[in-house]
Amino acid sequence: MKTSVNKGRTYLLGVWLCLGAGLLMGCDEDPKIRFGQAQPEDVKPMDAFGKALQGRWMSMVDSSVLVINANAVVRQDRPFGKVAIKELKEGLKITIKAQKAYQEDSIEVGRVVGDSVVLKASTIDTLFVIGAGHILKEEKGQWFLNDERQAGYLVRRLQLVNGKELSYDRLTHDEDRQILKSVTSVSDAYEEDSAQVMVAMPSKREFRRFLRQDGFANRERFVRLK
Numbered sequence: 001m002k003t004s005v006n007k008g009r010t011y012l013l014g015v016w017l018c019l020g021a022g023l024l025m026g027c028d029e030d031p032k033i034r035f036g037q038a039q040p041e042d043v044k045p046m047d048a049f050g051k052a053l054q055g056r057w058m059s060m061v062d063s064s065v066l067v068i069n070a071n072a073v074v075r076q077d078r079p080f081g082k083v084a085i086k087e088l089k090e091g092l093k094i095t096i097k098a099q100k101a102y103q104e105d106s107i108e109v110g111r112v113v114g115d116s117v118v119l120k121a122s123t124i125d126t127l128f129v130i131g132a133g134h135i136l137k138e139e140k141g142q143w144f145l146n147d148e149r150q151a152g153y154l155v156r157r158l159q160l161v162n163g164k165e166l167s168y169d170r171l172t173h174d175e176d177r178q179i180l181k182s183v184t185s186v187s188d189a190y191e192e193d194s195a196q197v198m199v200a201m202p203s204k205r206e207f208r209r210f211l212r213q214d215g216f217a218n219r220e221r222f223v224r225l226k
Helices: 085-091 175-183 204-212
Strands: 009-014 033-035 055-059 065-068 072-077 080-084 094-097 100-103 107-113 116-129 134-139 142-148 153-161 165-170 186-190 196-200 218-225
Touching (some): 033 175, 080 085, 085 116, 116 134
Parallel strands (some): 033 196
Antiparallel strands (some): 033 153, 080 116, 100 107, 107 116, 134 142, 142 153, 186 196
8 A cells, every 4th residue: 555645744833742641632542444445345436415405614622624625625623722831832832922822933832820821722624625645435324534644544423413413423433343353354554754554354244234333432523514
């Protein structure tokens, strides 16, 4: 397998901070599970997302927005939070000027309140773009985002729930790993960064069994923005 093309991340205001559990919204974790083939197997790739999915969707957990057009999925994050100045300086080069905190003396991170900084940040994260190494497949209203990596395909899912909400489903390290081991053959491999990943090789029938057993256990709901 070839290495996935880099996703573009544009920093608009401040910085996106992941300084440990509990700070802001945290960072998405890669459960290091890959599929040997784009899923579902023997389903023809699509050249566009369905119109029912296209539009702007707001997370029911935070203020982030998922934007879907004909060929791409983009996430806009607007996290806010407070962190101690001491803790912030441990992760970044921070200076304080006129009750404002700056990274590298120029990028405003937030405002100082007492011994803490009220952070502000906004990012645009391109999650998926149809093209080389990025294969979109659809089956029974489920849209599978296949992202080619060194050891196989990282797979995610989008689906409408009750025709009103959008579910963005990802793999989890524990639940999905156990389900895959119970329905198909798996093996271990190493990516370019030397991280060990589990590679699953399900047949089309086995992949359906994986879905019926509540595969893609990390699910986030979104509601449409008008």
